[in-house]
Amino acid sequence: MSAPALTRPAPAASPGRGPARRRRRRGGLAGAALGLLTWLVVLLFFFPVAWMALTGFKQEPDAATSPPRFAFSPTPAQYQSAIGKAGPYLTHSVLIAVLSTLIVLALALPGAYALSVAPVRKWRDVLFFFISTKMLPVAGAIIPLYVIARNLHLLDTLIVLIILYASMNLPIAVWMIRSFLLEVPIGILEAVKVDGASFGRQLRSVVLPLIAPGMAATALICFIFSWNEFFLAVNLTTSNAATVPVYLVSFQTGEGQFWAHLCAGATLACLPVLLAGWAAQDKLVRGLTMGAVK
């Protein structure tokens, strides 16, 4: 369970092992066929993403054709105009995702510390409380959230999504950071004293550098979930704080006729998260399973 993804040396790679070598030779043809199959299946899965990015480079007349056009002269025009139109939405999304992620990290690091390095007595109950909040559907809370936001004049503000996304990602971050902290040898952390103001400083100067890669992965995963969130964004914002998914809603009907523009906008919407996800892919599974699978 602790084997880092894709780094376990395959037994067949060890030199001079008779059976392994024989097996490899025997499986030559079948192995090649399976390799080909792997590529085919994976490319099939990836295809819609590639098609989206590709269609964004088309002129409108090339985008919706029968039969579909695979050869065309690419133009960045759709992307340029999509950046212009999506501008404010992208800004809102970046602000909300980054600020909520910072809040999450600031709350989760000390929280995870108190659940692993110097654990509180009921650390197990607290951990399961955190995870249980993740399991309750947003649909069960959306109505009071809407009414409260409305009464506090927070509808369509950045603040409401920053707070809600922070609460959405905090349990994941606590579990993830805790799993990283548990990998640090206990002796190194023993010097840290849980003691008021100096504790905060020690957390930053001693603990943080030790788990920096883990913190970065956690941040990327929080960013991904905030960026892609749809339900809360659509119901709680309209324009002043509308995020990228809300921008995409406008394509759902009328503008959906302009496929090249639609695909350019959709690709822009996906790009930050694709990059973040590719960067964090070794730690992705840990985030998705709240640290249960490494």
Added chain:
Amino acid sequence: MAVLAGRGTDAVAWERARSRRRSRRRRLPLLPALVFTIVVTQIPFLLTIWYSLQSYNLYHPYTRHFAGLANYTLIFTDSIFRTALANTVVLTLVPVLASLLLGLGIALLLDRKVLGRGLLRTLVISPFLVMPAAAALVWKFTLLDTQFGLLNFVLGPLGAHHTDWINDHSKLTIITVLTWQWTPFMVLILLAGLQSQPGDVLEAARVDGAGPWQIFRSMTLPHLRQYLELGIVLGSIYVVQAFDAIFMITGGGPGQQTTNIPYYLYEAAFRGFDIGRASAMGVVVVAITIVIATFALRTISGLFSDQGMEGRL
């Protein structure tokens, strides 16, 4: 004697005070995260229950009154709600199981030595990373469109020229998109499971003459069991809330064919402004999820080891 006893209780009291101070100190770093989570996630749920017991429409705020279980009677006698409930089950179970099986297949393929494995893994996780709302648009228009969609072009030789996938096969459409999106999630979990198999044991089995199918059935599958369970429960928890694809592609239709509970709740709350009735639906969604979550917590606590916690209490 008395002096000694006195000193003893002193020591005990001192020890107790010290341990109290220690546990307070230990609790302190946890409090901000805990309080924040309780306030933001628990209060709304309590309010949902409270609202569900009221007749409350935002269009007519002055007629708000306590209604007891009237909203629950209303939704359970509502045939659309029962349809939505049934749709929720289908639109959760089928995508989760389909993506689990596909994910298992792909994970097994990727667990072998194959050229460009790193790149393959990067490509295969992409559908999960892509913004669901964006993916929904790409499927709705460029892939599934009746006239210009790529799918009809590819299936053309098979006689499916003008299939209106979104209207004539709406459930299948949503299931396909959700399965496409969640397969990478299963791949990641199952691949991690496959790679945590002790390589030398598998090698020993091979040397002893066990065939690939034998190894898969009697060694790999039992080992994968907890990962499969984890994939099912976590997948269900997320997919039961599916909203983006339904909102963007079918709008719950045609008719109510793809209306699941989250979507129906959205319509009641944000089109009808019926806070009371929508809240009652919210409570029902939560109740369903609690059932799944109970299994989930049990599964996760199986994976959740106390390793590394020794000597820290």
